[in-house]
Amino acid sequence: MPYPWYGAAAIGLVLAIAPTPPPTPAQNRCDPEPGVAEVTGKPWPQERLRFERVWRLTKGEGVTVAVVDSGVDATHPQLAGVVTRRIDLTGTGARDCAGHGTAVAGIIAGRDLTSRGVPVMGVAPSARILSIKQTEGQTGDVSRLAQGIRRATDLGAGVINVSMQAHDHPTLKAAVTYAQGKDVVIVAAAGNVKQDDGAVTPAYPAEYPGVIAVGSASPDGRKSEFSNEATSISVTAPGAGVTSAWTGGGYRTGLDGTSFAAPFVAGVAALVRARHPDLDHWQVKRRLERTAEGGGAAGTGAGLVNPLLAVTSVLPDAERSGPAVPPIVLARAPVPDPRTRGIAVMITVGAVGATVLLVFLALTLPRARRRGWRAGGAPTFTGKLKS
Secondary structure, eight states, rough: OOOOOOOOOOOOEEEEESOOOOOOOOOOOOOOOOOOOOOOOOHHHHHOOGGGGGGGOOOOOOOEEEEEESSSOOSTTTTTTTEEEESSSSSSOOSSSSSHHHHHHHHHHHOOOOGOOOOOOOOOOSSEEEEOOOSSSSSEEEEHHHHHHHHHHHOOOOOOEEOBBBOOOOOOOOHHHHHHHTTEEEEEEEOOOSSSOOOOOOOOTTTTTTOOOEEEEEESBBBBTOOOSSSSSEEEEEEESEEEEEEOEEEEEESSSHHHHHHHHHHHHHHHHOOOOOOOHHEEEEEEHHEEEEEOSSTTTTOOOHHHHHHOOOOOTTSSSOOOOOOOOOOOOOOOOOHHHHHHHHHHHHHHHHHHHHHHHHHHHHHHTTTTTTSSSSOOSOOOOOO
C-alpha cells in the first residue's frame, strides 16, 4: 500500500513498501508541468549560502553525485555535459517525466550560465551527475530505491542524493550499509510533515546511522513548517521557495520540500570530497555538522550548512562520528599544605625586604661619602677649627 503524498505545498517523493505494478500506457505519458523560460534575480539560497566563494578552491572536480530519483533531463542547458550516465530501473525510459530529479540535479551541479544572463547555478558545477531513475511519478517502491543505491555505488558514485522518504525496510537498510561499506556519502531528505493530522514518523533512509539527514530552512533561517522533526536531523539547507532547472529546458520557482534541501547539502559534500579526498564518509558527515551554523532548535540538527567553512576549516583528523576517541585525562593539581604555604610566604617577604634594603643602601652610601661621612664612624673635617 503506497504511503500518502505529503501535501501540495511540500513537494517530495514517497515510496511504498510493496512493489508498484508495471506502468500502463497511460502512465507512460511524459507530460511534466511546464516551467518558466527565464529567471530574474539571484535566488535566496545562493545569497544565503554563497557557495561561489569556494570555487577558487574547488568546484567539485572528479566527484560523481548519483541522483536516485525520477530521472534527469540531460538536454537542459544547465545540465548539458554534466550528466555522465542515465540508468532506468522503471522500464519507462530515462526521461524525467516528473521534473523532480532534474530540479535536484540542477541544485547539485547546474552549470554557471551567468554569462548568458542566468542567475541560477548549482553548488558544485564541476561535479558529474549519475542519474538513476527509480520512480516515474509521485510514488515508487522501496525495492527499486534500494536497487538504485546499490547500482549507484557499483558505478562509482562518491555521493548519493536521495530526495525521497520511505519507512524502514531491511532491503533499504542493507543497500545503505552496502554503499557505506564502499565509503559512499549518502545525503537524504528528512521528509515533509503530512498536511493532515496523521502521526509523523522518521523518514528513511535519512534516519539510518551515517546518513546525512537534511531538514529544510526558510528564508528567515528558521526551520520550515513542513520539515520533519521526527527524523534525526544532521544539518539544514534552503528548502522553501527554491528555484532550479526543470524538465523541458526551463526553470521552476517556488519549490518547497526537504527534497530540495538535500541536494544543496549533496553539492557541499561533493565540494568537500573534491577538496579533501582522504576523508571517509563519516568524516565528511562530521565536517558538515561541525561547520554548520545556528543549530539547537528542534528539527535543525547542527544548523544551516556552511559551504565555505565545510571546505576550508581545519579540523582534527579524528573528527568522525564512528568509534569514539578516548578523552584526554589531566592529573589533578595537588592541594597545598598550609604549613608549606606559610613558609613560602615568609621566604617571599624576606626576599622582598632584603631587596629593598640593598636598593636603599646603593642609593644612600655614595651621597653620604660625598658629604664626608664614613659608614659606621664619626664625621671627618678637612679644615681647621676656629678658636
